[in-house]
Amino acid sequence: MTALEARIASGELANNKPLPPERDLMEEFGTSRTVVREAISALANRGLIELRPRFRPVVRRPDYGTLLNATGTIVRYLLNEPGGVQNLYQSRVFIERGLVRDAALNATKENISDLKAALLANEKALDNSEEFFRTDIAFHGVLYRIGSNPIFPAMHEGFTAWLSPNWARMTRSDDHNRSVYLDHKAIYDAILERDPARAEDALVAHLSAAWKYVEETF
Amino acid sequence: MTALEARIASGELANNKPLPPERDLMEEFGTSRTVVREAISALANRGLIELRPRFRPVVRRPDYGTLLNATGTIVRYLLNEPGGVQNLYQSRVFIERGLVRDAALNATKENISDLKAALLANEKALDNSEEFFRTDIAFHGVLYRIGSNPIFPAMHEGFTAWLSPNWARMTRSDDHNRSVYLDHKAIYDAILERDPARAEDALVAHLSAAWKYVEETF
DNA sequence: AATTCGACTTGGTCGAACCAAAACGAATTA
DNA sequence: TAATTCGTTTTGGTTCGACCAAGTCGAATT
Numbered sequence: 366m367t368a369l370e371a372r373i374a375s376g377e378l379a380n381n382k383p384l385p386p387e388r389d390l391m392e393e394f395g396t397s398r399t400v401v402r403e404a405i406s407a408l409a410n411r412g413l414i415e416l417r418p419r420f421r422p423v424v425r426r427p428d429y430g431t432l433l434n435a436t437g438t439i440v441r442y443l444l445n446e447p448g449g450v451q452n453l454y455q456s457r458v459f460i461e462r463g464l465v466r467d468a469a470l471n472a473t474k475e476n477i478s479d480l481k482a483a484l485l486a487n488e489k490a491l492d493n494s495e496e497f498f499r500t501d502i503a504f505h506g507v508l509y510r511i512g513s514n515p516i517f518p519a520m521h522e523g524f525t526a527w528l529s530p531n532w533a534r535m536t537r538s539d540d541h542n543r544s545v546y547l548d549h550k551a552i553y554d555a556i557l558e559r560d561p562a563r564a565e566d567a568l569v570a571h572l573s574a575a576w577k578y579v580e581e582t583f
Numbered sequence: 584m585t586a587l588e589a590r591i592a593s594g595e596l597a598n599n600k601p602l603p604p605e606r607d608l609m610e611e612f613g614t615s616r617t618v619v620r621e622a623i624s625a626l627a628n629r630g631l632i633e634l635r636p637r638f639r640p641v642v643r644r645p646d647y648g649t650l651l652n653a654t655g656t657i658v659r660y661l662l663n664e665p666g667g668v669q670n671l672y673q674s675r676v677f678i679e680r681g682l683v684r685d686a687a688l689n690a691t692k693e694n695i696s697d698l699k700a701a702l703l704a705n706e707k708a709l710d711n712s713e714e715f716f717r718t719d720i721a722f723h724g725v726l727y728r729i730g731s732n733p734i735f736p737a738m739h740e741g742f743t744a745w746l747s748p749n750w751a752r753m754t755r756s757d758d759h760n761r762s763v764y765l766d767h768k769a770i771y772d773a774i775l776e777r778d779p780a781r782a783e784d785a786l787v788a789h790l791s792a793a794w795k796y797v798e799e800t801f
Numbered sequence: 802a803a804t805t806c807g808a809c810t811t812g813g814t815c816g817a818a819c820c821a822a823a824a825c826g827a828a829t830t831a
Numbered sequence: 832t833a834a835t836t837c838g839t840t841t842t843g844g845t846t847c848g849a850c851c852a853a854g855t856c857g858a859a860t861t
Contacts, residue, residue, distance in 0.1 A: 386842060397815045399617070402843090406621055410628035411656055419822050419843060427657045436654055438629050439645045456734045463681040516674045604811060615846045620812085637812060637853050 383421035384414065411435065429519035433526065440527050450531055457524045458572045464508040464517070465552060465568045469561040476511045477557060483507045484553050487546045497542045502529070504549050531579060541578070548574070601639035602632065629653065647737035651744065658745050668749055675742045676790045682726040682735070683770055683786045687779040694729045695775060701725045702771050705764045715760045720747070722767050749797060759796070766792070 385393070390401045409416040412431035415423045425431065443449050468476065483504040490496040502525050509521035548571035555564035602608075602623070609616045627634040630649035633641045643649060661667050686694065701722040708714035720743050727739035766789035773782035 388842075399814060399816090403621065403624055403813095407624060407628055410625050413657075413660075421823085421842080427660045429661065432654055432657045432661070435629075435657055436650055439631075439650045439653055442631075442645050443647065443650070452732050452734050455730070455732050459681055459685075459730075460678075463677055467677075512673070512677075514670050514673050516670050606811075617845065617847090639811075639854090 381426075382424055384424060386421075429515055430522070433519060433523050436523070437526065440523070444527060450528070453524070453527060454572075454576060457528065458569065460517075460520060460524075461505065461508060461568055461572065462565050464511065465556060465564040466561040468508060468511050469556045469559055469564040472511055472556055476507075479507050479510075480504070480553055480556065484546075484549055487549055491542050491546060492539060494539075494542065497545075498532075501545060501549075532575075544574070545571070599644075600642055602642060604639075647733055648740070651737060651741050654741070655744065658741075662745060668746070671742070671745060672790075672794060675746065676787065678735075678738060678742075679723065679726060679786055679790065680783050682729065683774060683782040684779040686726060686729050687774045687777050687782040690729055690774055694725075697725050697728070698722075698771055698774065702764075702767055705767055709760050709764060710757060712757075712760060715763075716750075719763060719767075750793075762792070763789070 384390075384405070387398055387401050387405070391398045394401070405414060405422055406416070408414045409422065412427050412435045413425060415425045417423075440453075444453065468480075472480070483500065483506075486500040487497065487504055490500045505525075506518065506521050509517040548567065551567040552564055552571065555561075555567050603611075605616055605619050605623070608619045612619070623632060623640055624634070626632045627640065630645050630653045631643060633643045635641075658671075662671065686698075690698070701718065701724075704718040705715065705722055708718045723743075724736065724739050727735040766785065769785040770782055770789065773779075773785050
């Protein structure tokens with residue numbers, strides 16, 4: 366029933382609070398436990414309810430993260446279609462091209478210092494492939510956070526969650542890490558000098574190289 | 584159970600074909616009908632199955648459209664949060680800025696003729712507000728189709744589906760339509776002349792005006 | 802050959818029951 | 832008094848059997 370959803374949407378059931386017991390709900394709505402359970406599982410699948418086995422369902426006000434969870438399974442299917450990964454990667458490049466342009470034009474001092482910190486973390490982790498992988502992602506993450514629009518960090522999470530499986534299995538040599546670091550540095554420098562065109566070029570070069578690298582290594 | 588999902592994912596159940604009856608499935612998996620139903624409804628909520636009341640469930644290979652459906656309900660919640668609409672609109676502006684830049688740089692002759700056709704449709708519908716609204720959306724849609732990446736048209740559908748409710752209720756005078764048309768023409772002209780900066784400026788001006796217009800009319 | 806009608810199939814709902822784990826409270830202990 | 836322990840109750844997870852109404856399909860009729 367959508368009646369249950371309405372009660373959650375209306376905030377009648379507070380956020381992060383457990384749902385009433387199924388047996389109460391069935392009495393309240395004058396329906397059987399079967400339908401109550403189905404309604405609950407439906408809402409759970411939509412992300413409005415968090416459902417830990419054996420625990421009381423918890424009302425969750427959906428955020429952009431829950432949106433990712435909900436889409437995740439479908440996206441995985443789409444990635445298996447021919448060209449799926451490439452399409453998603455293209456979208457990522459498109460987004461980040463815009464991000465670095467904007468960064469070059471509008472980044473605040475604080476944004477730039479964040480970026481610099483991320484770059485430094487890259488450098489520090491040059492000899493630790495696993496750590497470098499994380500700082501690599503974090504560097505790009507800074508770009509998504511510049512605009513203060515919560516949708517973008519969510520997109521970043523999506524890209525990393527859905528694309529990194531294709532990256533993870535490839536061996537990351539120290540040489541490779543070094544070239545990634547230099548790419549990042551080039552992007553940073555261009556942003557620092559307020560040169561959107563160069564920033565965009567550096568980013569495209571960076572991501573194209575990464576794509577080629579993955580293509581070769583399968 | 585995730586076992587059912589595996590059978591669908593593996594293509595064992597063909598696309599667009601009805602699912603086996605619940606009673607068969609419960610026998611096949613050695614479980615009760617309740618569990619089967621829950622599994623089915625779970626898959627339905629994920630978009631892998633289309634579920635018409637009283638009809639046999641139909642296996643649906645998910646596409647970018649089903650992804651929108653799945654996210655739709657959650658997005659609506661997010662839009663109700665303070666700043667939700669603005670964040671989404673900002674994202675749209677960000678995307679389209681990139682799109683018009685790319686269009687100015689890379690649009691093929693065919694792309695441009697599509698755009699011209701859409702623009703002409705705008706002009707023809709100037710005195711028909713309802714029709715103009717549709718051609719307005721269609722014009723922007725052309726931009727999303729230029730890159731031949733199926734993700735972008737899906738994004739366009741998302742933007743229009745989620746944002747247009749805020750637009751629909753406002754009255755669209757002929758004057759307003761005319762100014763929208765002129766904006767579109769300015770964007771088109773800039774693309775035609777391969778001037779990405781001007782195209783981007785024209786688009787930003789266009790969408791900013793639209794936003795202001797909505798803000799004023801509530 | 803097309804239509805009609807009736808029996809069978811099948812999804813939707815219900816109720817009762819059982820199990821295991823969580824939640825709760827009382828009794829015990831330090 | 833405060834913390835721990837332990838047994839009872841609550842509650843989600845699952846199963847079974849049953850019924851209804853709408854869809855499906857085939858046989859009989861026109």
